[in-house]
Amino acid sequence: MATDVHRPMTPTDAPASHPVPSPASAVRVHGLTRSFDGRPVIDDLHLDVRPGEFVALLGRSGCGKSTLLRILAGLDRDIEGTVLVPRRKAVAFQAPRLLPWKRVWRNVLLGLPGKPGRAVAEQALAEVGLRHRTGAWPKTLSGGEAQRASLARALVREPDLLLLDEPFGALDALTRIKAQRLVDELWQRRGCAVLLVTHDVEEAVLLADRVLVMDGGVIAYERRIDLERPRGIADPRFAGLREELLRRLGVEAPAETATA
Template sequence: MTGTTTAVAALSDVDKWYGDAHVLRSVDLTVDRGEIVALVGRSGSGKSTILRVLAGLSTDHTGRREVAGHPAVAFQEPRLFPWKTLRQNVSYGLNTAGVTGEPALAAADATLAEVGLEDKRDAWPLTLSGGQAQRAALARALVGEPELLLLDEPFGALDALTRLSMQSLLLDLWSRHGFGILLVTHDVDEAVALADRVLVLEDGAVIDSVTVPLPRPRDRGTSEFSRLRTHLLGALGVH
């Protein structure tokens, strides 16, 4: 990205095929520094493909992709290494970037403390609850201080109360660090509760963009929240 732009991610006129399937169609998308953008759509609409393009995990597309620095990614499954402690899991990303030894471990400890897992740094992943494992996955993504965080249904496998707790934690981390977020979600309520903008994807194309002007923390019981939810459900074909 250029030094004069506030964007930490941009796609311009991006198309992608899987064989004969045209999965992304002229996609334009930006995420500004300090902005949360949610991407909603039915299964198979191309949401995860957009995330993979932005993450650099899928490169055989046409059009322009620009991303600031090295984006961090967290998925629905925590994808922790079961043979490594949480401290080792979180420091792994720094190790691959050439940061090793005590500096990497100290950074891992500090990030684990931020997500409330300072007392679990020597624990094995298989001993964690679902919420704890997802907190550890967030710590691993954030330890390198990315400018862009890409989230693919990160809370989809959690129970309702843990999901709300994780949403609150994400907003707290975002407010402290100011990174941009692209959140892929099936949950329209989650999109309205967290995002500054919500993009609706259908058949690989962005068909709607909705600004969410509500102050945070957001009351899901207000008429404006309900209006935005109803609008997005209608754009998704749910009536």
């Protein structure tokens, strides 16, 4: 798989132990450090994501989750270490970031090379259930519709890596559930690797193959989620995984739950 390489060194400067891009990895991060005003927010971080794998990244606010995602997206290159990512990648943020002066279908095509026609946008919008809103203005969309338009803009790029930065954080509870189900369906249909940054432990267990906990600028813990799909929060195993991850995040379960 073709890759972009984000690193401050040239290949001839790389040490003998420097990782070699592998088709077994959709993402390979080696010795990544990112500092702000001399303070490392990410400190010698290592990460691998397999092609087609859904990974969720948890952590306290300020732990570097969104910084890592921006680096993987190529939006922050002031780094030390190596980042190997697919050339075809796309990002969806918490804010849909739709241009209000462009109709929905034109927003979906923003940044695409060449001159793709409206039909390309309509196909992506149909996939997220928004074909009927193709010609609408962004200000007329509900919060859930705007987020689906943002997803369509990501999917139209046919990404090998989809980066999601808390895309459901601003949605109401019911809309959030629908959006989570949509992302799960799209991922299973598309087969691309996904890295989801979230504060929601239930969301991580619901969607991910593997959950990572970031702390101190590194991946401090990881847990594989072996539950069958579709998943439900009523499953006792789901509750156990949720409590385990909450403990890793420093949140203790209520006494009655812990002793049940």
